[in-house]
Amino acid sequence: MATSNALPNDQVEEDAGELKFPKEFENAETLLVSEVHMLLDHRKKQNEEADEEQELSKVFTKTLSYAQRFSKYKNKETISAVRELLRQKKSSQVRVGSVG
Secondary structure, eight states: OOOOOOOOTTOOOOBGGGTBOOGGGTTOOOOOHHHHHHHHHHHHHHHHHSSSOOOOOHHHHHHHHHHHHHOOOOSHHHHHHHHHHHHHTTOOHHHHHHOO
């Protein structure tokens, strides 16, 4: 008896390359690259300060490196101002995600 890998009718297979995301992401707000950098850097510092430091994954390290390289804004106030300008201009989420 063969089993089917088909998903239920209301469920779409995830594929980031095709911009197909699960329902949890439907109303999610896109982060600026600088926001991603701040979050990952904070997580790295938390890990370093922990009693038992865990090895960070290769994906985490590469993502942090990418975010460091392409983040343009270094403080929360500037990031907030940029986000507000993008909101006022009604920029698409794709555009928001491409901003440093």
